[in-house]
Amino acid sequence: MKIITISREFGSGGRELGKRLAEVLDYDYYDKEIITAIASNKGLDEDYVARSIEQDRWQNIPLTFHQSVAGIPLDTTHTDLLLEQKRVIEEIAKKGKNCVIVGRNADVLLRDYHPFNIFVCADMEAKIRRCLERSPEDECLNTKEMERKISKVDKSRAQTRSLVTGGSWGDRSAYHLTVNTSSWNLQELTLAIAEFSKSWYERTSS
């Protein structure tokens, strides 16, 4: 079984890259499907689950899932949802099918399955452009506001990673490959990364 995980900066095109990679390689693809599963298992609304998991109410709590949470004023619903997310991701791996998983610290949660871990980044200018092009019609952020939003989402991702893994988000040594999408067409980049990941899996099987 081959698992590719994609961690990404907000606006870098990492999600699109993951989706295209799954298509090109004919792998299963998991992203929002994980939120759907959590919501279904817990009998909760999907939007609520998505918003709760991506909240940034906690700050700098050096905590892993294996440590006790006793005495720490954590939002228990949030912790509960992260634990359910961990369970859902482990279930995906147990299916034994090749897949691409976007986000959710799957690289660390599934480390025993030896996934190929990619981090996707981009120049701030390119991220702002991409986000402005794709933002909902009713959002209407200007460039400065979009830059703030990007920084805020990434900060929240870094905090969740610290909470879930104790590790640093985007730290180069934590991933097998870190790729900057700024000067690429995502379709062409997908093909280049698909080839690279094939080499990686050939390497481990030889």
Place this chain on the structure above:
Amino acid sequence: MKIITISREFGSGGRELGKRLAEVLDYDYYDKEIITAIASNKGLDEDYVARSIEQDRWQNIPLTFHQSVAGIPLDTTHTDLLLEQKRVIEEIAKKGKNCVIVGRNADVLLRDYHPFNIFVCADMEAKIRRCLERSPEDECLNTKEMERKISKVDKSRAQTRSLVTGGSWGDRSAYHLTVNTSSWNLQELTLAIAEFSKSWYERTSS
């Protein structure tokens, strides 16, 4: 003309990767050749030039080559050598031949030539193992001492980068590709990166 630059953590195998990449792609290769040219141009000893350029006597001076150095207690020989290094690297680019350049912030110095910029990293454990295997017989460092040496060399590289470019060393968004060599055989990784860089150059030419 295609230029590939390799920046690397000490002990990551970046130099070997660069050399192999040049061989596979049939590109010119520049690493210590740059030191040889500086020494020859300045009538200085190569070892002296290498040691001077890689010294870490300066600390946190936010300075680019375009700013005035007046009043700052810099070692002028060191500055002079860095300027000569810049000139030598620009001369290499002006030759117009495909090449791989290892280190020396060539990615930034040659940014007008649109090089393909790779950063090579590895897990500390893998770097220590590699360095211990390759250290000169008279060095005899233990694991802890080698870890300190690796950190020291990388700190010095970060300082030189800050001095020469004003930018941050190893910052993911500064490179097109960041690759962790830890779980690779360098020969196989070279082939994978050669393919990836070909895709990158096809992209820019299309």
